[in-house]
Amino acid sequence: MKVLFIGGTGLISQAVSKLAAEKGIKLYLFNRGNRDGLVPEGAEIIVGDIRDKESAAAALDGYEFDVVVDWIAFTPEHVQTDIELFRGRTKQYIFISSASAYQKPLKHYIITEEGTPLENPYWQYSRDKIACEELLMKEYANAGFPATIVRPSFTYGDTMIPASLNSWPHPWSLVARMRKGLPIIVHGDGQSLWTMTHNSDFAKGFVGLLGQQSAIGEAYHITSDEVLTWDQIYDAIGAAAGVKPNLVHISSEFLISYDSELVGGLLGDKAVSAVFDNSKIKQLVPEFMATLPFAEGIKRTIEWFEAHPERCTEDEEWNKQMDKIIAAHSSGFKKG
Structure with a gap:
């Protein structure tokens, strides 16, 4: 099976690339060639920029694939480019959407692919993903474009310390703050439900979808079945x-009053309890089962960071923001 990954070296996709190569899939990665250290043995790099349609077409000229996966498509314009590039040149096209596209707030906390609508008034990122899905399903219905949609939820790996509030460029900041005994903000009362999925578990379900003709025209989420409260998540990171960890609970509304950019990530995602019914992916990929509990997965992550001290950097601006919000909350002052 010949498979093209557009991207393929990101947080989620690197685990999928590794497993696909291990299973003997002929894997091609189409990217700018800047992260060769994350390319699995046996994979072939096609250097190019998918955002430059003409040069991408030239780089991909003469290739045909059984499956094309775009890990870095975020807008309908990105997807339209893929449709034009790969129509008639692949038997399956997989779009990476997002579980944040599901209805916010949820009418029922258990999420299913067919039973939970796609609707997110809080996050443009999610609305763009929904628009991409709608475009692909229209192309599938009207022209037979062989689209499959996958919706990951919060998926982490060795290089990410997952939390509702952390510094994206310096994720070690949260652990450093914990080890210093500084207060750690948890949104809400810490009791809403959430699902953390290790990228190696996600990869097992995803690789099982590759080449599955019965997956054409369908959408799947792929997550762990382990359900945790946010307090449990932060306690596991601390352990x-x-x-x-010294946890301080602050309402999402108060947090958003200090940083409006948190609206999407909180009200549009992590502040809403999310429990996923994975029956659909398991029916198609019976061998799929998420086996790495978060408590064990996050230990591996911490160990990876400690083995790479150059990555154990702190974000002082983020720390100052956390301190400022905590001080304001303690004094009863709400910005705005």
């Missing part, structure tokens, strides 16, 4: 770091 992996060898400390008991």
Whole structure:
């Protein structure tokens, strides 16, 4: 099976690339060639920029694939380019959407692909993903474009310390703050439900979809079945770091009053309880089962960071923002 990954070296896709190569799939990665250290053995790099349609077409000239997966399409314009590039040149096109596209707030906390609508008034990122899905399903219905949609939820790996509030460029900041005994903000009361999925578990379900003709025209989410409260998540991060974190609960509304950019990530995603019914992916890929509990997965992550001290950097601006919000909350002052 010949498979093209557009991207293929990101947080989620690197685990899928590794497993696909291990299973003997002939894997091609189409990207700018800047992260060769994350390319699995046996994969072939096609250097190019998918955002430059003409040069991408030239780089891909003469290739045909059984499956094309775009890991870095975020808008309908991105997807339209893919449709034009790969129509008639692949038997399956997989679009990476997002579980944040599901209805917010949810009418029922258990999410299914057919039973939960796609509607997110809080996050443009999610609305763009919904628009991409709508475009692909229209192309499938009207022209037979062989689209499959996959909706990951919060998926982490060795290089990411997942939390509702952390510094994206310096994720070690959260652990450093915990180890210093500084207060750690948890949105809400810490009791809403959430699902963390390790990228190696996600990869098992995803690789099972490759080449599955019965998946054409269908959407799947792929997540762990483990359900945790946010307090449990932060406690597990602390335990992996060898400390008991000092948790401070602050409402999402208060947090958003200090940083409006949190609206999408909180009200549009992590502040809403999310429990996923994975029956659909398991019916198509019976061998799929998420086997790495978060408590064990986050230990691996902490160990990876400690083995790479150059990545154990702190974001001082983020720390200052956390301190400022906590001080304001303690004093009863709400910005705005």
